[in-house]
Amino acid sequence: MGIQDIIEGKKEWRAHVARVKALPKDYQIVYKExxxxxxxxxxxxxxxxxxxxxxxxxxxxxxxxxxxDVLEVTGSDVAAFCDELIKDSKTYADIYQESVDQKVSKAMKKATDKTK
Known part of the structure; x- marks a missing residue:
């Protein structure tokens, strides 16, 4: 990532934050959560x-x-709204779970190989 990419990223983020600040207060609160x-x-x-x-x-x-009202847009359960948005997305929790599963499988294979 070059310096130009960093500068563009900062500009993009500042514009994003400005859009958030332009929202009504209740929308800003829910957005931040x-x-x-x-x-x-x-x-x-x-x-x-x-x-x-x-x-x-x-x-x-x-x-x-x-x-x-913001809760008319998201529904009263904002966490469920978020979960629905990312239901098909890979999360860091998924990656960690896969890593744990691989480590357990590898350890079990080693243990099985030693008993043979």
Missing amino acids: IQKYLFKVGPVELTDGIGLLSGIIDLFEEGASFGK
């Missing part, structure tokens, strides 16, 4: 840019323009 949730759950694709987060802002901007 969604962002925290997604960063903790860790869909791998979040590291490839801000596509998913920008999509959420698009949805929120549309909801706000129609005068909808």
Whole structure:
């Protein structure tokens, strides 16, 4: 990643943050909680840019323009809303689980080979 990529990434992120700040206050609060949730759950694709987060802002901007309450857009269970957004995405938890499974399989194979 070159310096130009870093500069472009920062510009993109600043524009993203400006869009969040332009949302009504209730939308900002829910957006920030969604962002925290997604960063903790860790869909791998979040590291490839801000596509998913920008999509959420698009949805929120549309909801706000129609005068909808933010929970009319997400539903009352915001975590379930997030889970639905990333249901087909690979998460860091998935990668870790695969790693653990591989280590257990390897250890079991070694143990089995030793008993032969």
